[in-house]
Amino acid sequence: MRLSRYFLPVxxxxxxxAQIVSHRLMLRAGMIKQQAAGIYSWxxxxxxxLRRIEAIVHEEQARAGHIPLLMPTLQPADLWQESGRYDAYGPEMLRIRDRHKRDLLYGPTNEEMITDxxxxxxxxxKDLPLTLYHIQWKFRDEIRPRFGIMRGREFLMKDGYNFDIDKDAALHAYNRHMVSYLRSYERMGLTAIPMRAASGPIGGDNTHEFLVxxxxxxxxxxxxxxxxxxKLGARDVDYDDRDQVAAVCGEFTSLYARTDETHDEAAxxxxxxxxxxxxxxxxxxxxFYFATKYxxxxxxxxxxxxxxxxxxxxxxxxxxVSRLLGAIIEASHDDRGIIWPEGVTPFHAGIVNLRQGDAATDAACEGLYGAxxxxxLEPLYDDTSERAGAKFATxxxxxxPWRVTVGPRGLAAGKVELTSRRTGESExxxxEAAVARLAEIYDGV
RNA sequence: CGGGCUGUGGCGCAGUCUGGUUAGCGCGUCCGUCUGGGGGACGGAAGGUCGUGAGUUCGAAUCUCGCCAGCCCGACCA
Structure with a gap:
């Protein structure tokens, strides 16, 4: 993408x-625009x-053998009356009435619909085990949305549901999810710790939360x-092997890690x-594993x-999914801005042309961009006529995570500069070497 | 929902207490010139129903009342 033709309102x-850092940086970097309290344009x-994170989640769910589908954002109220949650959920659920005066709701989650x-x-x-999931917008009418996308009312969430013949099979599904989640977070550059948690309105005894x-x-x-x-690292987990999957979960859950809801001072x-x-x-x-609650x-x-x-x-x-953007930024930024992990970066590298309009510099940038x-790879080529300082700041x-700086000074010696956003180190x-290096960096991502 | 606070060009703010010509400033935007390796300089320009409705007044961004939106703390939540 050429910056001169892109839409990047920094x-x-x-x-x-905006108060917290992820919210400030997302606004400053032109990533989101608030449309109402807790509701954002992307x-x-x-x-x-957002799409990168979604793609990672899809890939890791596929690896675990889980099957994607897509359910609607609006749901009929009667499904929720069957489960008893229509009354239990309270004002956090956004209720809507259509022209025929039928009661609908903007789904805060999908247990009822998937069960239907x-x-x-x-x-x-014989049709089991079965795990279905989707990535869809949800709405929870929070009393007080805050922290930008981290605690919005509308949010994008991956939610999956497993159907198994008995408890053992269902616990295997539970463990499969834990491993696939750990792998997803690692690919996003995050350390997310599974912690024993409380189950809240979903119900059930067995539940872990993942905390960054x-x-x-x-x-x-x-x-x-x-x-x-x-770390899971590069290890290959066979998702059909119950013992192996359980062993990985055991490794990640045997050390003490709990939220305040389940914290036990003695332990x-x-x-x-x-x-x-x-x-x-x-x-x-x-x-969650909640047995036969639904x-x-x-x-x-x-x-x-x-x-x-x-x-x-x-x-x-x-x-x-949408909250993860905020979490990643909270975990990965400095006083100048965001530092994207390679796995989720919106562009793989920036090309900064220090002397736009100079024939040799322009040609070198075009060459890099094409290569x-x-x-x-997807480069973002800053081909605007801004000054160097402004381009670097952007x-x-x-x-x-990576920037290729191209200017007449270095080019005279046949060199460009490859800089790591995270360490600030330049080489x-x-x-040609810069292209090869970037290709190598992203080869394993 | 309880408490605190804020709405003034795209963004950040001053002006409001003490009402008074054409509502300012910085950033950004546009044009030009000089520049050119960390948000450059100079010259010029565009852009505002002062959140909204009613009221007080000769006169309201400024005072009064209502409403709307948003932010912060708390309770609640992924």
Whole structure:
């Protein structure tokens, strides 16, 4: 993309409504625009990151064998009356009435609807296990939205639902989700710690929340800090192997890590003092096993191998896709702007032309731009006539992890400069070498 | 929803207390010249129903009342 033809309304000053860093930076970097309290438009740069995060979630769900579909944002009220949650949910649920005076709601989650889909089409244990998920906009009419996209009323969420014949199978689904989530967060450059949590309005006993440590987090967290060093890395997990998946989950959940909702001082005291940490965290996902809480009242039953009709065991599993942008920025920024991890960056690298209009510099930039695209990378070429300082400031603000700086001075020696946004380190090299290096960096991402 | 606060060009603000010609400033935008490796300089220009409605007054951004929107703290939540 050429910056001169893009839509990137960056701001030099911070709009007064924004308090926390992710909100300020998202506004300044021209990623979002508020349309009402807790409701945002996604401007091109923000939309790119949102789509990147979504893509990672889709890829990792596919790897775990989970199947995507898409349910509507508006749901009929009667489904929720069946489960009893229409009254239980309270004013946080946005209720709508159509022209025929039928009661609808803007879905805050989809357990009822997915259960309805399931019971309509599945009747035999032979069709299990089944895990369906979608990534769709949700609405929760928060009393007080805040922190920009982190605590909006409208938000994009991945929510998945597993249907299994018994508790053991459902717990395997639970574990599969935990591993696929850990892998998703790692690919986004985040360390998200699974913590034992409280179940809230979804219900169920078995539940973990995934927390990204950040000063601005909404939850107080208590943990053994050795948990932050755990990584899945490149290891290959066979999602069909119950024991292997369970072992990975055991590794990530055996150290003490809890939110204030489930915190146990006595158990926490057993953590060696040097590792005992109290901090704050941003919730970026939660998984639940809730047995037959919805299948029983809603009649989601299958015939088992003995010919008996039994309610299916279910769980649900969510990742806050739009919220993750805020969490990533909270975890990865400096005083000049955002620092995107390679996995979610809106563009792979910026090309900064220091002397727009100079024939040799322009030609070198065009060459780099074409060569990077030919390697399958998406560069953002700053071909505007801004001065160097302004271009650098914009690059730093929008946080592309790599910058190729091209100016007549370096070009005289056949060199461009490749700079890491994260470390600030620069290296001079030929344009060809810069392209090769970037291709190598993104090869494993 | 309780408490606190704010609405003035695209953004950040002053002016309001103490009412008075054409409502200012910085940034940004546009044009020109000089510049050119970390938000450059100079010259010129465009852009405002002062959130909104009613009232007080000779006169309202400024005073009064209502309404709307937004922000912060709390309770609530992913």
């Amino acid at each position: 701001l030099k000053e911070t709009p007064s409504e 401007l091109p740069l923000g939309y790119r990151v 889909i399931f019971r309509s089409h599945v009747s035999s244990y 440590l950040a000063q601005t987090g909404e939850s107080e967290v208590f943990y053994d800090d050795r948990v932050t060093g755990l 926490f005291a057993d953590v060696p003092e040097a590792h005992r940490k109290v901090g704050r965290g941003i919730e970026v996902g939660q998984i 299948s029983e009242p809603m009649g989601a039953v299958v015939v088992n191998d003995k010919g008996e009709r039994v309610p299916v065991h279910m769980g649900s599993h969510g990742i806050g 990077l695209k030919a390697r399958g 690059q730093d603000l929008i946080g592309l 001079e090299m030929s344009p």
